[in-house]
Amino acid sequence: xxxxxxxxxxxxxxxxxxxxxxxKRHPELIGEIVHYEYHESGKLSPLPYCVHWIDGKRAHILxxxxxxxxxxxxLEEVLGG
Numbered sequence: 001x002x003x004x005x006x007x008x009x010x011x012x013x014x015x016x017x018x019x020x021x022x023x024k025r026h027p028e029l030i031g032e033i034v035h036y037e038y039h040e041s042g043k044l045s046p047l048p049y050c051v052h053w054i055d056g057k058r059a060h061i062l063x064x065x066x067x068x069x070x071x072x073x074x075l076e077e078v079l080g081g
Contacts, residue, residue: 006046007039012072014048020078021051023070026062030054030078037069048072 001013015021015033023029031053037045047069053059059067 004044004048006048007041007043008046010046012044012046012048014044014072015075015077021049021075022078023059023063024074024076026059028055029059029062031059049075051075 001015003011003013005011014036017033017035019033021031021033023031031051033049034052035050036048037050039045049070049072050068051070053067056067063070
């Protein structure tokens with residue numbers, strides 16, 4: 001993990017792009033961080049990850065239309081993945 005400043009001025013730890021992740025509230029959802037999201041200021045967004053879920057339809061059902069941008073504290077790294 002590395003520490004970066006977000007557009008709201010806070011510093012957060014982020015997982016690297018390519019990390020395999022699981023959603024904490026819906027552990028059946030497994031995905032991969034495909035890129036970071038940036039604010040128009042050029043700094044990282046407070047919702048820093050764009051996640052490609054293996055089962056995108058299920059993710060949409062469980063998380064809604066904004067499912068590809070989960071809150072970072074709702075994700076955990078899938079070790080060995």
